[in-house]
Amino acid sequence: MKRILNLKINGKNYEILSSDNRTLLEVLREDLNLTGTKWGCDTGECGACVVLIDGIPQLSCLTLAVFCEGKEITTVEGIPEKEMEEIEKILTEEGAVQCGFCTPGMVIMMKYLKDCGFNNSLDIKEELSGNFCRCTGYKKILDACIKILNKHAK
Amino acid sequence: MQNNKKFKTVGIKKERIDAPSKIRGFAKYTDDFYFPDMLYGKLKRSPYAHAIIESIDCSKALEIEGVRAVITGKDLPIKYGILPVTQDETALAIDKVRYVGEPVVAICADTEEIAEKALDFVEIKYKELDKVLSIEEAFEKKHVRVHESEKFEGNAHRVISLEFGDTETAFKECDYVREDIFFYSGSTHLSMETHSVVAYFDGKRLTVYASHQAPYYLHLILSKALEIEQRNIKIIIPYVGGGFGGKLDPFPEIVCASKLSMIAKKPVKITLEREEVFYNHRGRHPVLTWVKTGLKNGKIRAMHFKSFLDGGAYGSFGVACAYYQGALQPVTYKIPDYKVQTVRFYTNKPPCGPKRGHGTPQPRFALECHLDKIAEDLNIDPVDLRLKNLTEPYSVTCNYLKITTNGLKECIEKVINESKFKEKFRKLPYGEGVGFAVSSYLSGAALPIYWGETPHSEVIIKADRSGVISVYSGHTEIGQGSDTVLSYIVAETLGIEPEEIALVLRDTDSVPPDLGSYSSRVTMMMGNAAYEAAMKLKRALSEAVSEILEESEENLIFKEGKIISKNNPEKFVSLKDAIKKAEEKFGALSFSGSYKPAPILGKYKGAGVGPSPAYSFTACVVQVKVDTESGFIKPIKVWIAHDIGKCINRKNVEGQIEGSVYMALGEALMEKSDYTKEGFLKNPSFLDYKTLSMKDMPEIDVYVIETYEEKGPFGAKEVGQGPLLPVIPALCNAVYDAIGIRFDEIPITPDKVLEAIERDKKRVGPDKIIDFKFPEPIKVEPPKEDFLQNKL
Numbered sequence: 019m020k021r022i023l024n025l026k027i028n029g030k031n032y033e034i035l036s037s038d039n040r041t042l043l044e045v046l047r048e049d050l051n052l053t054g055t056k057w058g059c060d061t062g063e064c065g066a067c068v069v070l071i072d073g074i075p076q077l078s079c080l081t082l083a084v085f086c087e088g089k090e091i092t093t094v095e096g097i098p099e100k101e102m103e104e105i106e107k108i109l110t111e112e113g114a115v116q117c118g119f120c121t122p123g124m125v126i127m128m129k130y131l132k133d134c135g136f137n138n139s140l141d142i143k144e145e146l147s148g149n150f151c152r153c154t155g156y157k158k159i160l161d162a163c164i165k166i167l168n169k170h171a172k
Numbered sequence: 173m174q175n176n177k178k179f180k181t182v183g184i185k186k187e188r189i190d191a192p193s194k195i196r197g198f199a200k201y202t203d204d205f206y207f208p209d210m211l212y213g214k215l216k217r218s219p220y221a222h223a224i225i226e227s228i229d230c231s232k233a234l235e236i237e238g239v240r241a242v243i244t245g246k247d248l249p250i251k252y253g254i255l256p257v258t259q260d261e262t263a264l265a266i267d268k269v270r271y272v273g274e275p276v277v278a279i280c281a282d283t284e285e286i287a288e289k290a291l292d293f294v295e296i297k298y299k300e301l302d303k304v305l306s307i308e309e310a311f312e313k314k315h316v317r318v319h320e321s322e323k324f325e326g327n328a329h330r331v332i333s334l335e336f337g338d339t340e341t342a343f344k345e346c347d348y349v350r351e352d353i354f355f356y357s358g359s360t361h362l363s364m365e366t367h368s369v370v371a372y373f374d375g376k377r378l379t380v381y382a383s384h385q386a387p388y389y390l391h392l393i394l395s396k397a398l399e400i401e402q403r404n405i406k407i408i409i410p411y412v413g414g415g416f417g418g419k420l421d422p423f424p425e426i427v428c429a430s431k432l433s434m435i436a437k438k439p440v441k442i443t444l445e446r447e448e449v450f451y452n453h454r455g456r457h458p459v460l461t462w463v464k465t466g467l468k469n470g471k472i473r474a475m476h477f478k479s480f481l482d483g484g485a486y487g488s489f490g491v492a493c494a495y496y497q498g499a500l501q502p503v504t505y506k507i508p509d510y511k512v513q514t515v516r517f518y519t520n521k522p523p524c525g526p527k528r529g530h531g532t533p534q535p536r537f538a539l540e541c542h543l544d545k546i547a548e549d550l551n552i553d554p555v556d557l558r559l560k561n562l563t564e565p566y567s568v569t570c571n572y573l574k575i576t577t578n579g580l581k582e583c584i585e586k587v588i589n590e591s592k593f594k595e596k597f598r599k600l601p602y603g604e605g606v607g608f609a610v611s612s613y614l615s616g617a618a619l620p621i622y623w624g625e626t627p628h629s630e631v632i633i634k635a636d637r638s639g640v641i642s643v644y645s646g647h648t649e650i651g652q653g654s655d656t657v658l659s660y661i662v663a664e665t666l667g668i669e670p671e672e673i674a675l676v677l678r679d680t681d682s683v684p685p686d687l688g689s690y691s692s693r694v695t696m697m698m699g700n701a702a703y704e705a706a707m708k709l710k711r712a713l714s715e716a717v718s719e720i721l722e723e724s725e726e727n728l729i730f731k732e733g734k735i736i737s738k739n740n741p742e743k744f745v746s747l748k749d750a751i752k753k754a755e756e757k758f759g760a761l762s763f764s765g766s767y768k769p770a771p772i773l774g775k776y777k778g779a780g781v782g783p784s785p786a787y788s789f790t791a792c793v794v795q796v797k798v799d800t801e802s803g804f805i806k807p808i809k810v811w812i813a814h815d816i817g818k819c820i821n822r823k824n825v826e827g828q829i830e831g832s833v834y835m836a837l838g839e840a841l842m843e844k845s846d847y848t849k850e851g852f853l854k855n856p857s858f859l860d861y862k863t864l865s866m867k868d869m870p871e872i873d874v875y876v877i878e879t880y881e882e883k884g885p886f887g888a889k890e891v892g893q894g895p896l897l898p899v900i901p902a903l904c905n906a907v908y909d910a911i912g913i914r915f916d917e918i919p920i921t922p923d924k925v926l927e928a929i930e931r932d933k934k935r936v937g938p939d940k941i942i943d944f945k946f947p948e949p950i951k952v953e954p955p956k957e958d959f960l961q962n963k964l
Contacts, residue, residue, distance in 0.1 A: 053204035054197015056413070058364055059446040063858035066364060094197035102196065110191040113823030116831065117651025118194030119364035119413030125195055147865040150858060152364055152414050153651045154827055155834030156866040 024087055027052070028096025034083070042086055043067045043078035046093060054094040054122045058150070065149030068123040069093050075130045094122035097129055105129065105166060112162040116153035123149050128163050132170050142167070180731070181664045182886045183819045188656045189670050190411070190649060199411045202368035202383040203443045210370070211240050213429050213442035214287040216277040216294050217451060218269035221520040221851025222303035222316070225268055225296060230277060232293040238282040239290045241435040245276070248431055252397045254389060254421050254525075255621060258329075258487025260319060261523075263397065263427035269298070270318055270485035271522050272851045273451025278428035280440045303520040305851055307460055307480045310517035311942045318485060318518035327518040328944075329483055330491050334498065334778055335949035336570040337509035342474035346466030348550060352542045353462050355917040355938045356534040358482065359843040360455035361527055362861060365413020367452055371429040372439040377404045382426050385415045385648050386688025389621060391680055393422040398430055409678040412689075415650035416835070417526035420690055421454050421488055450856035454525025455845060457493055457516070458482040459534035462941045463542050470552060472561045474509040475501065477535060480942060481516040481524070488525035490516050492781055496531025499782030501539055502569035503612040504580070504789075505561045508954070510570050513946040520851050526690065528835060529896050532613065540609035540901030541916060544908070554597075554608055554905070555588055565879075570954040572774030573782050577879035577889070579815030580610060580789035586813040586875045591793040598909060603798050604808075607905025610791045613894030614784030615817075615884065616693030618769040623780075627766035629697035630684035633662065633705040635713075635761045639748035641666065642674040643705075646686035647698045649677070652892050653824040654694045658702050660820050661885050665706035666713075667730030668747065684764065692890030695820065696785055697767045699885030704765030712761060716754035717745050776952045785883040788890045789815040792898040795870075796906040800929055803922030805907060806870075807837055813875035814895050818887030822876065829874045829895040836899035837870075838863050842919050 023034045027050065034049050046052040046069070055078055058066030062080040069078045070092040097105070105125055108114075115121050127146055134140070142163055151159060193199040230242045245266035253259045265276050277294050281287035304310040304318065310327040318327050343349060370381040378400055384390050387407040395402040412419060425442040433440040444452065462478040479497040483490045498512030529536075547554035563569065565578040588594065588608070596606045620628055632644040643662055649655045655677065659670035676682055686698055714725040717735045721728070727738040735750050737743035745753070755761055772783040793811040798804075810833050819825045842862035846854040855861045880887035904915050913928045916937025928936050 047204075048206065051206065052197075053200065056201075056365070057203060057443070058366070059858050061446070061857060061859075063446075064364065094195075106192050106195045109195050110187045111823075113186065113188065113827050115188060115191040115194050116653070116827055117364065117414040118190065118199050118411060119201065119651075121194050122197045125197075143867045147867045150364065150863070150865070152362055152416070152835070152863070153831045155830035155832075155872065156869050157830045157872055158823070158827055160866060 023083055025083065025091065027091045028093060036083055038082065038084050040083050041079055042069070042081045042083045045083040046078060052093050052095055056119055056122060058119070065123045066120055068126045068149065070126060070130060073133065075127055094125050097125070101129065108165050109162045112158050112165065114154065114158040114162040120149060120151040124159055128166050131163065132166055135170065179664055180667065181660050181670060183822060185660065185670065185821065186823045188653055188821065188824060189659050190655050201365055201411050201413050202370060202381050205370050205381055207370065207372070207439040210439040210441055211280040211282060211436055212284040212287050213278055213280040213432050213440050214291055215275040215425060215428065216291045218265065218272060218274040218276055220269055220298050220300055221272050221305065222301040223269050223298035224301060225265060225276065226299055227297045228277060229295040233279060233290040236286065236290045236293060238286040240280050240282070240438065241432045242277065242279050243428065243431055243435070248397060248427060250397050250399065252393050252422060253487050254393070254489055255487060255491055257491055260487045263424040271520050272853065273522055274485065275424045275428070278432060280432040280436055303851055305519055305521060305847060307482045307517055308942060310519050311944060318520060329487060329516045329518050330494050331947065332494055332512065332514040332778060333946045333949040334776065334952065335511045336952045337954045339474045339476055339509045339511040342509035343466045346468050346473050349464065349466040350546050350549060351462065351464040352538070352545060352916065353938050353941055354538040354541065356459045356461070356537055357918060358456050358458040358524060358845040359527070359839050360450060360453055360845055360861070361416040361418030362863065363414030363416060363418055366444045366446055366449050367419065367423055367425060368443040369426045369429045370439055370441045371433040373430070373434040373437065375437065377406060378430055379406045379408065380426065380430060381408045381410060383412050383419055384409055385412065385419045385650055385690055387646060387648065387678060387680055388685050388687055390422055390426065392622065394427065394430060397422070397427050407680045409648050412648055412650040415689060416528045417690065418454060420526055423452055446858065447856040450853055451522050453484065453522035454488050456527040457524040457531065457534070459497065460938060460941055461534060461538040463538050465542060465546060467546065470550070470557070470560055472505055472507055475507045476511040477513065478941060479514040479535065480944065481514065482519050483516045484519055484521045484523035486523040488523045490524065493526065493531035495778050495781035497535050499571065500532050500612055501535060502571050503563060503573055503575060503787050504610060506563055507570055511949060513949065515944055521847060529893050530691070533897055533900060536611050536897045537900045537918065540898065541904050544905045555584060555593065558584060558610055566960070568773065568955045568960050571782060572779060572955060574773055574960070576786045576883060577817060577881045578789060579877040579879040580612070580791065582877050583789055583791035583813035583815055584610060586877065587791045587793045587811040590873060590875065591795070591811040593793050600909065603800055603910055605906045605909030606793055606795045607902045607909055608793050609898035609902040609905060611894060611897035612787045612789045613890060613897060614692060615786045615788060615890035616696040616769065616784055617691040618772050618783035618785065619780040620687055627768045628693070629686045629701040629767045630764060631698060631701040631705045632684055632762060632764045633709050635709055635751045637752045637755050639751060640674055642676050643702065644676045644683040645698060645702065646678055646680065646683040647694050648689045650689050652689065652828065653821060654689065654698065656824060657695050657699055657820050661699050661702045662706045664886065665703060665710055668733050692892045692894070695888050695890065696884055699888060700767040701765040703885045705763050708763035708765070709761065712754050712758055713750045716757050717750045720745055720753060776950055786817065786881045786889050788894040790895050790898050792902045794899060794902040794906045796903060796910055798907060798910045798925065800911065803925035805841055805920060805925065807903065809871045810899065811873045812895060812899070813877055814891060815877045815879050815889065816891050817881035817884045817889030818878050819876055820886065820888050825876055825891050826874045828891040830872050832895035833872050833899050834864060834869060836896045837903065840900045840903045840918050840920060842921060844919050
């Protein structure tokens with residue numbers, strides 16, 4: 019059974035014909051070609067599919083698209099350009115990207131942590147520990163995240 | 173390429189050129205491609221580790237609406253394999269299955285859902301066979317034949333027996349001899365991106381998008397398996413989301429998607445689920461190692477390795493892996509007389525293959541722990557023992573490997589000083605410890621998989637009146653940074669910015685061959701080819717500009733997008749004008765560069781594994797804290813120094829080293845392919861297959877040692893694999909320093925630590941090897957002292 023879903027993604031309104039059992043990740047990738055959000059495990063373990071739903075990081079592979087009606091979804095493609103320029107500059111300079119497959123999920127988490135506002139009680143390693151990376155050893159990702167957060171320390 | 177030359181880009185700039193598109197989510201990986209009318213493929217896999225396929229009935233599956241094609245092993249009967257010597261695989265099992273997870277039927281349908289449902293309607297009758305799941309079983313249960321071919325006695329897939337010099341006599345001369353036994357568990361690559369393929373056959377030509385590390389080998393093998401001329405196959409490799417060796421084989425899903433698209437005449441995509449990636453495997457071989465070393469006056473006089481490999485169900489890169497068990501020890505240490513005996517067994521588990529470090533991490537783990545014990549026995553410092561036995565730069569090993577630059581001594585001094593090793597070793601409180609180890613690795617295998625005289629890497633550079641400079645290359649970017657290396661080398665040569673170069677990459681119709689991303693070969697081989705091509709363009713531009721500026725070619729400098737007179741900086745031509753002038757003078761500006769390593773020196777059977785244009789060297793100190801209550805080992809800090817030759821991009825080099833440390837710590841502490849008695853993999857998911865998270869990572873101090881290798885582009889050597897090697901034994905040695913227990917078996921999981929403490933064990937590890945009778949070794953006379961002089 020299919021029906022029309024009204025989704026607001028990256029500030030744009032979409033009407034999508036979809037069945038109820040489809041995940042947000044499937045709709046993003048297959049229907050809207052927003053392939054920046056990656057499919058890594060389908061079981062909520064790797065963090066490659068993280069998007070913001072009403073500003074909160076969520077695993078899009080475990081979220082049904084029907085539950086997202088009336089909510090604001092932000093994918094890596096939807097991060098405002100000014101913010102993205104800063105994230106891009108810092109991640110590039112720090113060497114935080116290798117194969118790049120975990121990167122969009124990491125970027126979404128960094129944007130979230132930045133929006134939360136940095137304070138000393140924040141355990142960045144804990145916050146990012148749900149996002150797996152097999153290339154970098156995490157060091158440069160952590161360095162980049164700290165640099166971004168320090169710029170926005172409240 | 174002198175070492176004092178001032179570069180503008182190489183070693184100076186930090187930015188990876190692919191980073192922005194990956195950060196923004198624009199970068200396309202194979203699964204990101206969606207084509208109109210594309211079908212989705214799924215594979216039906218074996219639930220048995222070893223069974224006869226009695227019958228397959230696909231009729232009900234074919235009746236399901238939306239199912240477009242179904243294939244079985246009979247549709248793909250031609251055997252293939254990545255190595256010419258082991259053509260033992262088919263994409264879908266024929267007659268019998270050899271591991272749990274082996275593909276038997278492939279289906280494509282309009283949607284993934286339909287394809288998945290259709291799998292349930294395929295009826296396969298199996299008759300279970302007895303199976304072998306370990307080295308011991310493979311050897312002892314001789315009635316079980318994983319492969320029936322008479323070539324393999326028992327289940328021994330490949331037996332190697334080599335002797336350089338005369339070890340028997342040499343051991344007799346020793347004043348000290350020690351033997352040890354080790355076991356290295358198998359592990360897998362676990363790239364973030366699962367394997368994916370989209371294949372489209374248009375009636376004549378086949379186009380394949382694949383997450384793969386070596387498109388040219390894939391090209392060859394697809395041609396064989398599908399019976400299509402190579403000229404009718406086009407392979408495109410998008411960005412690859414991590415490889416580590418796990419995307420080198422011609423995997424079943426690639427062959428199946430191609431075949432399905434040939435039947436359905438539509439594009440077919442197969443993206444593996446995470447669990448399926450564990451069945452593709454080709455990961456680290458579990459290896460049982462016995463090593464014996466004899467010393468005379470503190471110097472290694474003779475060494476003997478026996479290695480037993482658990483190869484899994486198929487050959488994959490196994491023969492090379494088996495040879496690597498013995499190949500590189502003499503690159504690190506001077507070993508006058510050396511014997512290597514190796515056997516790889518077939519077992520009923522997913523095939524093992526090449527994982528970061530190929531077949532060298534297992535013997536390295538064994539050797540470096542073994543030397544730590546020797547140093548303790550002889551009451552000498554483990555660092556001094558190494559220093560006393562290192563190979564010299566520009567020397568030749570007993571197995572005919574030619575070492576050029578060698579910065580290992582510098583690497584050792586760096587990590588020992590920075591970590592204050594000597595102040596800590598055997599002096600820290602109970603539960604804390606430091607360990608030390610060293611290693612070496614190749615910068616590209618000197619022989620291709622398919623032997624021949626054609627170059628290993630070719631690069632084409634094209635420039636035209638618009639000012640565009642395009643570089644065409646077939647190397648694959650698996651995260652190691654090879655796109656950046658390519659553009660940095662061309663940019664440095666032509667005095668432009670790396671971002672200004674148009675890269676045309678990884679499409680076999682458009683770019684010249686490159687053998688792929690394996691054996692740490694890309695910077696060395698593609699880099700040299702790119703440099704040669706860029707130099708040819710530079711010479712053509714110089715010739716054209718020297719006419720305009722009335723200046724000799726030697727007096728021209730390529731800088732900041734201009735060609736400037738050395739004598740009078742006011743006199744210059746823009747690069748765009750220079751290209752236009754050269755195009756007027758010479759016609760189309762297209763130049764190529766090629767790279768082929770020098771011929772190998774060894775003449776014996778097996779001499780092809782180990783030679784490389786240059787070797788990298790690494791030294792490492794690991795400090796750990798062992799929680800004796802819980803058994804958890806916490807790596808506190810890692811100091812690691814790597815002889816890279818010369819950094820092309822320093823951040824990238826550091827990133828490769830840090831990533832290697834991470835992967836090594838995983839293998840030492842938790843990563844393990846773990847099977848039940850029935851041959852089921854226990855942990856085929858991200859959660860169950862344990863890896864380190866960001867929270868588990870220790871501080872890492874990376875030291876980059878530059879020795880300026882004359883064979884490498886701008887002096888560069890490898891960094892992708894070598895730094896993994898010493899971390900594992902350094903950790904094991906640190907655990908011994910902390911709690912006085914030798915772990916001669918990895919991973920060192922908390923249960924093993926607790927059990928050892930509770931039972932007051934002094935050692936955890938295998939106590940015997942199998943009674944395999946190796947044939948008499950092939951005797952090789954080591955090179956004479958003046959060997960290199962005669963060769964140069």
